Amino acid sequence: MNGTLTDEAYARAALTYLAEPADRWLVQSLKVHGAVATLDAIKSNRPLGGGRGAPREATKAAVERWRTRLPELPEPERVLAFGESGIRIVCPGDPEWPGQLADLGDDQPYALWLRGTADLRFSCLRSVAMVGSRAATAYGSYVASEFAASVAARGLAVVSGGAFGIDAAAHRGALAADGVTVAVLACGVNVPYPTAHAELFDAVAAQGVLVSEWPPGRHVSRLRFLVRNRVIAALATGTLVVEAGQRSGAVNTARHARDLRRRLMAVPGPITSDLSAGCHQVIREWQGTLVTSAAEVIEHLSPVGEIVTDGQPAAGPGRAASARQAAPAFPRDLLDLESARVLDAMPRRGGMGTVRVAQRAGLAPAATATLLGQLATGGFVERCDDGWRLRRA
Amino acid sequence: MNGTLTDEAYARAALTYLAEPADRWLVQSLKVHGAVATLDAIKSNRPLGGGRGAPREATKAAVERWRTRLPELPEPERVLAFGESGIRIVCPGDPEWPGQLADLGDDQPYALWLRGTADLRFSCLRSVAMVGSRAATAYGSYVASEFAASVAARGLAVVSGGAFGIDAAAHRGALAADGVTVAVLACGVNVPYPTAHAELFDAVAAQGVLVSEWPPGRHVSRLRFLVRNRVIAALATGTLVVEAGQRSGAVNTARHARDLRRRLMAVPGPITSDLSAGCHQVIREWQGTLVTSAAEVIEHLSPVGEIVTDGQPAAGPGRAASARQAAPAFPRDLLDLESARVLDAMPRRGGMGTVRVAQRAGLAPAATATLLGQLATGGFVERCDDGWRLRRA
Numbered sequence: 126m127n128g129t130l131t132d133e134a135y136a137r138a139a140l141t142y143l144a145e146p147a148d149r150w151l152v153q154s155l156k157v158h159g160a161v162a163t164l165d166a167i168k169s170n171r172p173l174g175g176g177r178g179a180p181r182e183a184t185k186a187a188v189e190r191w192r193t194r195l196p197e198l199p200e201p202e203r204v205l206a207f208g209e210s211g212i213r214i215v216c217p218g219d220p221e222w223p224g225q226l227a228d229l230g231d232d233q234p235y236a237l238w239l240r241g242t243a244d245l246r247f248s249c250l251r252s253v254a255m256v257g258s259r260a261a262t263a264y265g266s267y268v269a270s271e272f273a274a275s276v277a278a279r280g281l282a283v284v285s286g287g288a289f290g291i292d293a294a295a296h297r298g299a300l301a302a303d304g305v306t307v308a309v310l311a312c313g314v315n316v317p318y319p320t321a322h323a324e325l326f327d328a329v330a331a332q333g334v335l336v337s338e339w340p341p342g343r344h345v346s347r348l349r350f351l352v353r354n355r356v357i358a359a360l361a362t363g364t365l366v367v368e369a370g371q372r373s374g375a376v377n378t379a380r381h382a383r384d385l386r387r388r389l390m391a392v393p394g395p396i397t398s399d400l401s402a403g404c405h406q407v408i409r410e411w412q413g414t415l416v417t418s419a420a421e422v423i424e425h426l427s428p429v430g431e432i433v434t435d436g437q438p439a440a441g442p443g444r445a446a447s448a449r450q451a452a453p454a455f456p457r458d459l460l461d462l463e464s465a466r467v468l469d470a471m472p473r474r475g476g477m478g479t480v481r482v483a484q485r486a487g488l489a490p491a492a493t494a495t496l497l498g499q500l501a502t503g504g505f506v507e508r509c510d511d512g513w514r515l516r517r518a
Numbered sequence: 519m520n521g522t523l524t525d526e527a528y529a530r531a532a533l534t535y536l537a538e539p540a541d542r543w544l545v546q547s548l549k550v551h552g553a554v555a556t557l558d559a560i561k562s563n564r565p566l567g568g569g570r571g572a573p574r575e576a577t578k579a580a581v582e583r584w585r586t587r588l589p590e591l592p593e594p595e596r597v598l599a600f601g602e603s604g605i606r607i608v609c610p611g612d613p614e615w616p617g618q619l620a621d622l623g624d625d626q627p628y629a630l631w632l633r634g635t636a637d638l639r640f641s642c643l644r645s646v647a648m649v650g651s652r653a654a655t656a657y658g659s660y661v662a663s664e665f666a667a668s669v670a671a672r673g674l675a676v677v678s679g680g681a682f683g684i685d686a687a688a689h690r691g692a693l694a695a696d697g698v699t700v701a702v703l704a705c706g707v708n709v710p711y712p713t714a715h716a717e718l719f720d721a722v723a724a725q726g727v728l729v730s731e732w733p734p735g736r737h738v739s740r741l742r743f744l745v746r747n748r749v750i751a752a753l754a755t756g757t758l759v760v761e762a763g764q765r766s767g768a769v770n771t772a773r774h775a776r777d778l779r780r781r782l783m784a785v786p787g788p789i790t791s792d793l794s795a796g797c798h799q800v801i802r803e804w805q806g807t808l809v810t811s812a813a814e815v816i817e818h819l820s821p822v823g824e825i826v827t828d829g830q831p832a833a834g835p836g837r838a839a840s841a842r843q844a845a846p847a848f849p850r851d852l853l854d855l856e857s858a859r860v861l862d863a864m865p866r867r868g869g870m871g872t873v874r875v876a877q878r879a880g881l882a883p884a885a886t887a888t889l890l891g892q893l894a895t896g897g898f899v900e901r902c903d904d905g906w907r908l909r910r911a
Contacts, residue, residue, distance in 0.1 A: 264788055393786030393798060395657055396810040405786060405810045408801070415808065417789040417798045 135201045136160035137236035138214045138340070142198050143167060143191040146338045146352050147232045150187035155235070167191050168198075211330065212240045212314055212341055220461050223249045228385050229359050234338045240314040241334030243282070243305045245360075247499035248334060252282035252307065253422060254361035254382070256354075256375040257291025257368045258400050265291055265368025265400060268392055270298035272365070275419030277304020280501050281426070282333065284309065284361040286353065287322060291367045291375070296329055305502055306333040309357045311349035313341040336360075354378040355385075362426045363388030365416065369403030376403045379413065388426055389413040463488060467496045468505055468515075476511025528594045529553035530629035531607045531733070535591050536560060536584040539731045539745050540625045543580035548628065560584045561591075604723065605633045605707055605734055613854045616642045621778050622752050627731045633707035634727030636675070636698045638753075640892035641727060645675035645700065646815060647754035647775070649747075649768040650684025650761045651793050658684055658761025658793060661785050663691035665758070668812030670697020673894055674819070675726065677702065677754040679746065680715060684760045684768070689722055698895060699726040702750045704742035706734040729753075747771040748778075756781030756819045758809065762796030769796040772806065781818055782806040856881060860889045861898055861908075869904025 130138075137160045144151045154163045158173050166173045170192060172185040204214065215221045216236045223246045226233050239245055253276055255269055269291045273283045277299035285292040287308040299306035306329055310318070314335040317323035329335055338356065339349065354374060358364050358381035366389075369375035382389050391413045394401030407413035416422050463486075470485035471477060477485075483493035497513050500506045507516045523531075530553045537544045547556045551566050559566045563585060565578040597607065608614045609629045616639045619626050632638055646669055648662055662684045666676045670692035678685040680701040692699035699722055703711070707728040710716035722728055731749065732742065747767060751757050751774035759782075762768035775782050784806045787794030800806035809815050856879075863878035864870065870878075876886035890906050893899045900909045 264790065268789065392789060393794070393801075393808070394789075395787055396661065396785060397657065401786070402810070405808055408786075408808050409810075409814075415786070415798055415801050417795070417802075421802075 130201050130205050132161050133159075134214060134216050134219075134236070135204060136164040137216045138204050138238075139164050139198055140235050141214075141238070141338060141340045143194045144235075145349075146234055148187070149231075150184055151191070151235070152231045154184065154187075160235070168195065207341055210240070210315060210341075212238060214238055215245065221246050223360055225249070226356070226359050229355060232355060234356060236338075238314050238337045238340060239334050241330040242332065242495065243307070243334040243502070244499045245307070245334050245336065247502045248282040248305045248307055249284065249360045249362075250503045251280060251426070252284050252361045253426060254284040254357045254364040254378065255291065255295035255367055256285060256357065256364060256378045257295075257366060258370060258373060258375060258403075259288050259290040259292075260400070261290035261294065261368050262398065262400055264394060264398075265392075266294040269294035269367045270301070272367070272392075272419045272422060273298030273306070274302040274304070276422055277306065278302040279419075279423055280304075280504070280507065281362075281423065282307055282502055284357055286310070286350075286357055286374075286378075287318075287326065287329075287335075289319060289321075291369070293322065293325060295367070296325060296333075300328055300332055303332070305498070307360065308333070308335050309353055309360065310335060310337045310345075311339070311353040312345040313337055313339055313343045315341045316344060318345050350374060351377060355381045358382040358387060359385055361387065363390060363422075365422060366391040366404050366407050366413070368392065368394060368398075368400045370399050371402045371406055373403050376406060379403075379407050379411065383411050383413075390416045390422060390425055392416060463492070464496050464500060467493055468500060471506060471513065471515050473515070476509040476514040478512035482513065523594050523598050525554050526552075527607060527609050527612075527629070528597060529557040530609045531597050531631075532557050532591055533584075533628050534607075534631070534731060534733045535736075536587045537628075538742075539627055541580070542624075543577060544584070544628070545624045547577065547580075553628070561588065600734055603633070603708060603734075605631060607631055608638065614639050616753055618642070619749070619752050622748060625748060627749060629731075631707050631730045631733060632727050634723040635725065635888065636700070636727040636895075637888075637892045638700065638727050638729065640895045641675040641698045641700055642677065642753045642755075643896045644673060644819070645677050645754045646819060647677040647750050647757040647771065648684065648688035648760055649678060649750065649757060649771045650688075650759060651763060651766060651768060651796075652681050652683040652685075653793070654683035654687065654761050655791065655793055657787060657791075658785075659687040662687035662760045663694070665760070665785075665812045665815060666691030666699070667695040667697070669815055670699065671695040672812075672816055673697075673897075673900070674755075674816065675700055675895060677750055679703070679743075679750055679767075679771075680711075680719065680722075680728075682712060682714075684762070686715065686718060688760070689718060689726075693721055693725055696725070698891070700729060700753065701726070702729045702746055702753065703738075704730070704732070704746040705738040706730055706732055706736045708734045709737060711738050743767060744770060748774045751775040751780060752778055754780065756783060756815075758815055759784040759797050759800050759806070761785065761787060761791075761793045763792050764795045764799055766796050769799065772796075772800050772804065776804050776806075783809045783815060783818055785809060856885070857889050857893060860886055861893060864899060864906065864908050866908070869902040869907040871905035875906065 167188050172188045214236050221244055273295040277283050282305040283295050283299035284307040285295040287310050296306045308329045312318045314337045354377050358378050364379055364382035366375050366379050391404035391407040393415055408415050414425050466486040470482050479494050480490050483490040506513045560581050565581045607629050614637055666688040670676050675698040676688050676692035677700040678688040680703050689699045701722045705711045707730045710719055747770050751771050757775035759768050759772050784797035784800040786808050801808050807818050859879045863875050872887050873883050876883040899906045
């Protein structure tokens with residue numbers, strides 16, 4: 126929060142307190158009346174019409190249900206004050222909102238709470254979700270951290286769920302490679318669940334970003350983990366199941382990725398290991414691509430521009446062109462002003478140090494460093510011996 | 519050998535002594551002049567015309583090359599005498615000749631030397647080649663023997679190459695399940711290579727069959743192993759790579775299976791194991807089907823009649839109808855006389871013991887038992903509590 130909060134943003138923030146995600150009547154009310162009117166109706170207990178096919182009794186019941194949480198609703202000042210803890214809210218249409226979430230249709234989050242330094246939209250433009258079992262084996266944990274470190278070093282963000290096992294190994298691998306990692310939580314971004322991951326989450330916030338559909342302070346529930354999985358699948362360019370049992374949460378995430386036509390991959394393992402059975406299921410039954418190295422993961426992720434710009438991945442599960450040559454994910458003229466200034470400041474040929482880029486762009490060096498990192502995640506620039514340089518399309 | 523040997527059979531047997539398999543000029547001479555005339559030409563050093571495009575000089579050079587081994591050539595009486603060691607020769611068109619070898623085109627063997635009790639053609643009608651590394655891990659050996667035992671218990675023959683490691687585990691698994699196994703060797707069927715497998719080969723001969731393109735007494739060579747692999751792939755309905763390194767002999771066999779449009783499968787393993795890299799290559803690059811159980815192997819093998827009757831597997835790598843319901847692989851009226859008599863003797867409904875079937879068929883019980891086993895392999899009959907019964911189409 127930069128000291129301002131639009132009515133729309135406040136209303137959507139408020140709605141994350143009052144309703145669970147993908148609430149059928151709330152989605153309909155948002156479509157018909159918008160967030161501000163919907164929040165007003167709840168606060169004043171004056172149900173709005175639900176639009177075609179929505180009987181007034183249903184919306185009345187819905188409003189009554191949402192009103193049960195009114196005591197938890199913070200004032201706009203308190204929402205703004207979360208900014209002091211590094212927590213911000215982003216709404217559909219905001220510069221940091223990941224456009225690919227629109228692929229979720231009516232199940233798109235009302236808003237997302239974020240904590241961390243990385244720009245969520247930039248981070249997810251070239252990203253891979255790595256998911257798997259909490260009770261991972263040494264093999265699975267090793268593969269998750271190695272793959273995460275390798276793909277993160279190549280500029281891809283590693284998206285996962287912050288849990289024990291594969292999730293933690295993936296986050297830690299990306300962090301170890303000084304990469305960006307995105308933890309999509311089933312609780313508030315200031316709630317350390319599991320508690321043993323409090324330090325991990327702080328590290329993710331320092332180098333990546335924590336994401337939640339639930340407001341600060343909200344706790345996990347079994348259902349919330351499942352609901353959360355669709356966001357992991359939707360945010361990332363592709364989903365990799367590293368090690369998972371059949372009918373596990375990771376397989377649930379993989380199913381979302383398939384339904385969303387994201388790239389789906391799995392790491393094979395011994396057929397004698399129950400924790401590889403979910404991976405083999407993904408390969409056998411859902412045409413997930415078997416991957417044996419981080420290079421294959423990167424190769425399999427198509428230029429993500431196609432997902433961002435029209436919501437469709439490149440044709441089928443075939444081999445994508447090498448991601449190394451991926452064009453920037455969306456046109457330069459869609460960049461926000463400061464990012465565009467940094468990009469304009471880059472030399473046509475060769476590399477340039479961050480301070481010099483900052484001088485040419487007329488921005489502070491620290492802010493420029495952050496923007497360069499985001500532009501790298503977006504595929505516009507890359508590190509080189511001299512600092513940063515433009516990437517060839 | 520049943521005490522007789524046609525001129526054609528003797529000529530082809532002789533040619534396996536004189537030429538290596540898939541000899542370009544010999545193939546052409548066989549097509550144009552037949553085996554008997556070709557052998558006469560070699561023995562008398564009077565080169566025949568090679569047909570269109572074959573200059574006389576080339577056939578002359580070829581005949582001279584083949585003549586170098588004339589001293590090794592046995593007389594017909596000696597070829598017949600191999601029968602005393604249980605060794606027989608089968609030629610294209612013989613009742614025991616596997617028709618699917620025609621898929622090899624010009625690379626079809628001139629003849630095959632066999633040692634063992636099983637009928638080669640019947641055995642291979644429902645069969646799976648299991649191939650893999652000589653230096654198999656405990657994991658690979660375990661999977662090979664378990665899968666082989668399971669598929670053999672379901673009436674499929676297990677085809678492999680008689681080598682250490684995966685091959686041996688596959689043969690032994692099939693033998694342990696009282697199943698049929700086929701060892702395709704790169705040396706004579708009376709040559710124990712590796713020597714440590716002398717007992718294994720005797721056991722295969724007692725319960726299955728040893729196969730070779732090379733005559734008795736001939737030794738292995740590096741090239742012969744590679745040449746042999748095409749026969750393994752061609753004989754079996756499908757090929758399963760259990761555990762193999764990249765660029766290994768097993769991957770070479772898999773390549774033949776793919777080129778021959780046989781079903782291709784591989785067992786996944788840890789990506790950290792070099793000996794699973796070939797399996798993952800087969801899945802990733804050649805669209806081999808990942809299999810995690812013997813049931814999946816059986817499921818993936820389509821009714822083999824399609825391969826036997828027109829040389830084509832069922833459409834693509836999709837899931838085949840359950841092999842349990844597979845129709846017999848070829849029409850009853852193509853059966854040899856004794857098999858047809860056994861089949862005619864079977865009751866329309868319910869089961870019948872071997873001795874009663876033998877009585878009705880007018881055959882010796884031992885011979886009837888062998889024929890019933892072959893008919894089972896061919897999908898015509900199956901075991902039941904009362905002995906044997908007809909299989910439903």
